[in-house]
Each structure stands twice: as structure tokens, then as C-alpha cells.
Amino acid sequence: MTERNGEKRPTIHDVAARAGVSKSLVSLALRGSTKVSDTSREAIEKAAAELGYRPNAQARSLADRRSRTIGINMAELDNPIFPQMLSGAHSVIRARGYNTMLVSGERDPELESTELAKLLEFQVEGLMLISHRLPAATVRSLAADLPTVVLTLRGITGPGIDTVTTDDEAGARMAMQHLFDLGHTRIGHISGGSLEPGVVRERVYREQMEAAGLSTSIRVSPGDLTNFGGLEAARRMLEEGKPPTAIFASNDISAIGAMAACQEHGLRVPEDISIIGYDGVALGALRTLSLTTIAQPLTEMGRLGAERLFDRLEGRKVKDRSILLEPELLTRGTTAAPRT
Amino acid sequence: MTERNGEKRPTIHDVAARAGVSKSLVSLALRGSTKVSDTSREAIEKAAAELGYRPNAQARSLADRRSRTIGINMAELDNPIFPQMLSGAHSVIRARGYNTMLVSGERDPELESTELAKLLEFQVEGLMLISHRLPAATVRSLAADLPTVVLTLRGITGPGIDTVTTDDEAGARMAMQHLFDLGHTRIGHISGGSLEPGVVRERVYREQMEAAGLSTSIRVSPGDLTNFGGLEAARRMLEEGKPPTAIFASNDISAIGAMAACQEHGLRVPEDISIIGYDGVALGALRTLSLTTIAQPLTEMGRLGAERLFDRLEGRKVKDRSILLEPELLTRGTTAAPRT
DNA sequence: ATGAAAGCGCTAACAG
DNA sequence: CTGTTAGCGCTTTCAT
Secondary structure, eight states: OOOOOSSOOOOHHHHHHHHTSOHHHHHHHHTTOSSSOHHHHHHHHHHHHHHTOOOOHHHHHHHHTOOOEEEEEESOSSSTHHHHHHHHHHHHHHHTTOEEEEEOOTTOHHHHHHHHHHHHHTTOSEEEEEEOOOOHHHHHHHHHHSOEEEESOOSOOOTTEEEEEEOHHHHHHHHHHHHHHHTOOSEEEEOBOSSHHHHHHHHHHHHHHHHTTOGGGOEEEOOBSSHHHHHHHHHHHHHSSSOOSEEEESSHHHHHHHHHHHHHTTOOTTTTOEEEEEEOOHHHHSTTTOOEEEEOOHHHHHHHHHHHHHHHHTTOOOOOOEEEEOOEEEOOTTOOOOOO | OOOOOSSOOOOHHHHHHHHTSOHHHHHHHHTTOSSSOHHHHHHHHHHHHHHTOOOOHHHHHHHHTOOOEEEEEESOSSSTHHHHHHHHHHHHHHHTTOEEEEEOOTTOHHHHHHHHHHHHHTTOSEEEEEEOOOOHHHHHHHHHHSOEEEESOOSOOOTTEEEEEEOHHHHHHHHHHHHHHHTOOSEEEEOBOSSHHHHHHHHHHHHHHHHTTOGGGOEEEOOBSSHHHHHHHHHHHHHSSSOOSEEEESSHHHHHHHHHHHHHTTOOTTTTOEEEEEEOOHHHHSTTTOOEEEEOOHHHHHHHHHHHHHHHHTTOOOOOOEEEEOOEEEOOTTOOOOOO
16 A cells, blocks of 8 residues: 555556566456466566555446446435435445445436436446436436336336335325224324325325215325424414314324424324324434334335346346335324323 | 437447547537537537437546546444535535545445445545544545545544534533523533544533532433433433433434433423533424534535535645534523523 | 457547 | 547457
8 A cells, every 4th residue: 555646546557567467467367367377366466565556447447338336316315214215225236346326416307317417427337216306208218228216106117117115005004094093083184295105195095084984084284295394284284173183194204393283282292192104214213202103114125226226237137117115004102092 | 319229329439420520529529618610519419419429427537537526435324414414515516517426334444445445446536534434544545645524523634634523622512501501500411432522522521510610410421322322321310319400412313312211201301301412413403302402514514525625626725624613502492491 | 377459438639 | 620649547359
């Protein structure tokens, strides 16, 4: 690890010269080929070490046309579910000896497109969209160029596209069933925007209420999956008419906001009002919050998504798939039977 | 955006052929040089569009020896302060037209080294260590090769190294002063491990207690900066002898754990016991938690760190610096005067 | 087992 | 303004 400063970095050529062999042999040896004599190998390794040689990954990629890099797009960094998925993906990418190139469009579709373009120029071999605001056509055209996996959204399918999602239908039903089982009938819903998961969860809420003969008690207060949105939505719900005995929020973050609104109104959770969220973010497990929720296997989703990518990269025959994982009810401290 | 599938991607050479000009001219035109005739430019742009040409960033990097990529190492993804710093850094990196290559050693120093090595092989032009477990010597040797900025730790300095931290001394003093001002004297501390920030915060706690003539009330319960660690530390503190009227926790996550322990013991926060954290993570602002804390400008730290990197990359003369930012007291709902 | 030669796709002088 | 000539550092035939 000699420290050099102005001088240019040693290349494979320098190593070859110093070891008294050819470039090609150095290349072979350094990649652990068996058809290199021990003598040469040792000489080469010694020379490389003495020179502090470090291979140039760009040159290698150019030569063998493999970037060994996966591109990940994550539209939002603030909802903790996304970093958690990233973490799962990241660890399998690394385990395969690949690199992770991360971009974020930060909710701006325009910006998102240019960022994605940069990823492609970098010759990433696969693409993971952890969260995105891209039109279906764009995703399809990306997928035409390279394996693509979309997390949390099932809507977009097509050749080259895999999706990894959890079964929001089942999850939302579990949430409602949990509240029904506890004996709740006046159940409100804080909805979660116009993207697929929010829409599905709201639809199931309505269906379940109707199926239970409670259509007159349906109360939906629009949220936006943020803490503040949940707070405001709950406030509105608590202020107009007879408050519900339970709230099903479209995600954990807004459920936590709703908890605050309840406190403001002098309602204790869960004694006076039950709250159930959705996602299973780590912070909901904090004993201070102890949020009952429908948990998605977040890390696992990232992991599976990455594995799909490698299935294709390693040439395994796979059809396009939509992987649907099962969510799980985590009964914690924010739900209880309604007061009688 | 023609969809091709098996055929190889068009290169600058194909564009040149189609436009009836030379490669170099295409290169110039596509990078917006002024010394290209309008006729040629148009022909080139047309050809590029028709072919669905996408430049190969690897080839470009190799040729002009600039990867336009910054490497970021983030040892832990779970404490939300790190993604937040990442977000700040990421946005300036992108604004400069650079890419972000993200690695994580996941707390394993061995793994961390190989990951860092991969970053270097990728020819990243600068390195940001958002969190790391590297020995000082390693960091110095990295910095000998390329501009390096270390966040949250001031300890390591040397040629090529910048640090961005907040003034933990001042912050910890602010926390203590806040509690003193409210009238607290029996103040406990939940410490935060062996890394620099935790050590400093604990030291200041002790100093301040002594300076206030309260040395006999000093009570430190070892935490590890996790939620569970904070919970356990607080439990121990509440179980042995007369409980403090206030707790200063080394970070927000453990402060939130401490809140749960207080609840367990039937203590209301802040009526029976005050709690102050450190960091200013977004989740502390949730109205449900409303955690009083010493806030660090997390996003800003990431941003500044990235800017330091570009100062060097763009050849601005800069001495090695340790940027020290001021923390800020956020008085929220978990601190109040002690019961009389 | 080893080396020579020919690129990978692009940029960078250098001529004209 | 435009084209030619050399590479960047590495991998990959293809001989030997």
C-alpha cells in the first residue's frame, strides 16, 4: 500500500513489467486463473503488492462489457420503509460481488427520468425501482433494455419486469378483521393517496365495511401517507360528528400522526380509540408507540427483488413474475376492544 | 427511443456513420461544444435520436479519467440520522452532475474495507464516510489517494481529510443547561457507547453536574444508542434508588426507549420525569413523541460534506478543515419543571 | 503456461 | 469547423 501522490497510478502494464511477464498473464493471474504457473503467479502478486496496484473497474467493465453494478431508484428517503428495502437489496447485491448505484428523483418525475438515464449510461446491468413516479410506458421501455424489478407496485407488468409486493388486499382485510374481532363497528379510515397501495387499502376498507353491514358507518378522511397528513385527517374525523371507536390508517407514519390527534382530543389509545397502521416500520415497535400494524416483510422484499434481478443476469430461465408476499398482523398496544 | 433487443447498442461510431461525420465531431456535438456547425449538429442529433443512442459513461470515464462519481460509505442504515445525512449529500452530488455509489460495511470492519476497496477500484473521485468503523490509519491512507470527508467524527484529521460535525460539547451543555433552567438537580445520563459523540456527551454531563455542585447526584446508565439499549438503561436507573427527575439520553433513539421505561414505571413524561434526547431525528418531531432534543443539522451536514469534496475536486485551494456546526435546542413536550 | 494483437466506446490532441 | 491518430486500462482471442 505504497503512498504515491502526484504520480499516476500503476496499471496492469506496470505490474507486468515489474514481474517480467505479459499484461495478459497478469490479468489472468489476478483473477485467479488456474493456468498460471506458481512461479509467475507469485512474481505477479509480489509486484502488484509492491506497486500498490489497484485494478481499474471502469476499464474492466469496458473490456468485458459487464459493469457489475445494479442501479436503484428510490423516490423518497423519508418514509423509513424505503431505506429498509434498500438495505435488503443492498446486502444481496454486495454478496454477489456487485455494486449499488443509487439515485433519487426526490418526487420530481422530470428529475427522476434524467437520473435513470444516468444509470443507464453507467451501464448498470439491472434496475430496481424501490419507489418511483414513472409512467408505465417509461418503465416498460427501461425493462426492454435491462432486467427491472419494481417494488410495492404491481400495476406495471411486461416483458423483463418483475414485481415484488405484499398482498395489500389480504393485509387490509386482516386489519379490518382484527378490528371487527375486537368488537368495533364504527371504524374510520385514513386513506393514503392515489398510488396503488393506498387505493387498494381504501377499497378493501369500504368492501369490508359493506360486507359487515356497516356501510352507513363508512368514514374516510383523506391522508397523504405523512405524519402531518395523518394528524390532520384524524383531526377532521374526530371533529365531525360521533367519533369512530377505531381507525385504520393507510400506513404507519400517518397512524402515528393520528395517535397525536387522538391525544389532542383527550382520547386515550387504545382505551378510548383503537388505531391500526400498515407497513411494520421499525419505529412502530418502539415501546413508546407500540403500534398495532400490518407488517410487510420490508427487508425481505428488497432481498427478493435483488434476487430476481440476478436470476435474469445469471441466465436462469424465468418468466416475468409478480411475487406476492403475505403481510402479517402485529398486535401491539394501540388496539383493544371498544368501550362498552 | 427505438426498442432494440438482441442487437448491440449503437455507439458513437454508428452515430457518426449515420450522420456522415467523424466520431470526434459527434463527441464534441453531443457534449454541446460551440465549435460545431449547425448543420452538423442537427444531423448528429437526428442520427443519435433515430438510433436511440446512449453514451457509455464507463468509456467516457476511462478516456477522460474522470468517473464523476462520489463514493459514500454508511456503516448503519438503521439509525435514521444517517439516511438523513445521505439525503443532504446526495442532493448536492446530483446537482453537480455526479453519481453516488453507495456501500455499507454493516458494522463489520472487515467487510467495510473490501467495500471501500471496491469504491476505489471504481475510481470514485471523492469519498464520504457518513459512518464507519475504520481505524484512523486506514482513513488517512484513503485520504492520501482522494479527497475524503468524515461526518460526525472529528477525531481523525490529516492531509486530504475534512470533517463535518456538530459541536457536541456545546450541545451537551445546552441539554444540561435546559434541565438546570427548569430546576432539575437529580439528572441521570444514558450514555452512548464508545464512539466519539457518546463519549463527549457523557463527559460534558459529568462536568456540568460537578460544576453545578451536583457530583453526588451523578448517575450514568450505559446505553448503546439503540432503542432497546435506552429502554434497559432507563429501567436500571429507575429501579435502583431514588429515580432522577430528568434524564439526558445520548441520542434520540435511546431517549425514546427511555420514555417507554418511564411509562412502565408509571411515570408520566414530562410531569413526573423529563427526558431530553440528542440528534433531532425527524421522528422525534412526531406529535406523538414530541421529544425535546438537541438537534444537529443533519441534512446540512451531508450537504456541507459533499461541498467540501467538490471544493477540492474543482481545485479550489482549501486547507483541511474541521467544520463544526452549532446544534440547537428544540424544546418540545418531554421536558418540564420537576414536581415540587 | 505465456505472449501478441486487437479491441471495448469514448476523449483528446493535433492537423488542416 | 472537421477528421486523423492515439490512447485510457483492461479482457480476450489466438498463436506458440
